[in-house]
Amino acid sequence: RKEVEQDPGPFNVPEGATVAFNCTYSNSASQSFFWYRQDCRKEPKLLMSVYSSGNEDGRFTAQLNRASQYISLLIRDSKLSDSATYLCVVRSGGSYIPTFGRGTSLIVHP
């Protein structure tokens, strides 16, 4: 089983739709969780950290479920500009190395 797994998609949604991605992780000692966004042919950039209590940033909501070992990202009112690949990142306690998922591709169409 891979350490961090994501559905590669693509998720093809119309503008204004709500879309959700999940990411599962295998190491129960994981303690830091993030969503990164990567545009085509660009470097990844932090979208948001994921806290135990969940967090929201505008149209984006991230949740952590430790019992089932997954994190989620919800995007409301999708915009064309949200089209990108969303990378799930997990770091275990005591490790210097974040583990990246392969990413989920989102395509928002008019």
Added chain:
Amino acid sequence: NAGVTQTPKFRILKIGQSMTLQCTQDMNHNYMYWYRQDPGMGLKLIYYSVGAGITDKGEVPNGYNVSRSTTEDFPLRLELAAPSQTSVYFCASTQLGGQETQYFGPGTRLLVL
């Protein structure tokens, strides 16, 4: 702050040639990483460093070498380039214990022919 800078942006190498990919960060981060990303694939860790003078192998270190003589610089050396090393290379840095944001450079696109 410039953040993480990488040079060159793009390079074509012939099989067997060598080159150094440069990476510099101005955020005083202790942790630095080199990743490669093949088309449609995720990031694979090549090497990482937890501070000046300390480096360690990642998932795919074969064919590469690194050094970390200063906090700011973390060059990646390719010896005897092979077509399998055609990829996009990203350098990143972070400071664990705080927000832990990994800051990435813009990448170096390498083509080995």
